[in-house]
Amino acid sequence: MRQVTIGIVSYNHRDTISQAIRSVAGQTFCDFLLVVWDNASSDDTREVIQREPAVREFIASERNVGFCHAHNEIIRLFPSEYYFCLNPDVVLHEKYLQLVLEKAEHVHSAGSLSGRLYRFGPSNERVIDTVGHKMSYGLRCANIGSGSKDFHDFDEEEDRFGLCAAATIYTRRAIEALSTSGGFFDERYFAYWDDVDVDWRLICEGFRAVYVPEALAYHLRGSVAKSSDFVRDLGERNRYVFIRKYRPQFLSLRIFFFYYSEELYVLIKCLWSSAARRSLRAKLEASKIEIPLYTRKPNRAFLRPPYFYLHRREAKRAAKILAYLCVLAVTLLLLL
Secondary structure (H helix, E strand, O other): OEEEEEEEEEOOOOOOHHHHHHHHHOOOOOOEEEEEEEOOOOOOHHHHHHOOOOOOEEEEOOOOOHHHHHHHHHHHHOOEEEEEEEOOOEEEOOOHHHHHHHHHHHOOOEEEEEEEEEEEOOOOOEEEEEOOEEEEOOOOEEEOOOOOOOHHHHOOOEEEOEOOOOEEEEEHHHHHHHOEOOEOOOOOOOOOOHHHHHHHHHHHOOOEEEEEEEEEEEEOOOOOOOOOHHHHHHHHHHHHHHHHHHHHHOOOHHHHHHHHHHHHHHHHHOOOOHHHHHHHHHHHHHHOOOOOOOOOOOOHHHHOOOOEEOOHHHHHHHHHHHHHHHHHHHHHHHHO
């Protein structure tokens, strides 16, 4: 069995795919197979890929089967000790693979490992893109450090709630423990929140998500679809799929309070906000999907900081809901 399979799934990424592939070709670690799957791109992404000699296996799908199914097929067809899930808009430093794999060999409880990802901000300045995932008490996932210029705040190796699948290595032990008949990634997500789903299952199975600060990469965020209504709606729908799947495991008073405060706030906001109504429609769509409950439970330590945190916006909304309820209660008392 080869040591590493690198899987890239593309969809209309002609502007960034060459940079991603060439950064893989320039790695100091060389024992890998690079597989690129194209999800029926409508631009000339396929032609660009086929001009890159580093691509050893190229799969051209006749339709867009989504991020999850494509990666599941690559994992199934090309087994290895480690699977490197790489986005087509990520450019790696030449030692990225070497540094992450060295850490993986020494941390036997690791299920996923990833480095420090940068991006370029609005003024073309370098900022943090992600150094891992964290989950709010309102059950919204965020990228740690996103937009920060304080790079030294993230110099320490740490365990995370999870890691962004833009440039994450998953171990064979983790893949075998999490895989079902449908594969490693849950294909009900299609794309977005799929890596958060893996994060949570890794926690429940006792694996660690390890942040390796010395491993550097740039996330160009070059997808033409990244800001579309479809992507936003799919992300919101998938958040509710995630919550339905794991709801019994979030038995924490803080999670209960802030999650349902947020839900009530959005429900009230539907009276005047089209965005809130779209969020409600996404929730209704998620409710139609058949989702068996996941029964494995995590250590309750993972329901607290640093894995979970209180988002400022959720705190403000919870305060507003409490104020509304107090006003309602006083009004009712006066009327009675």
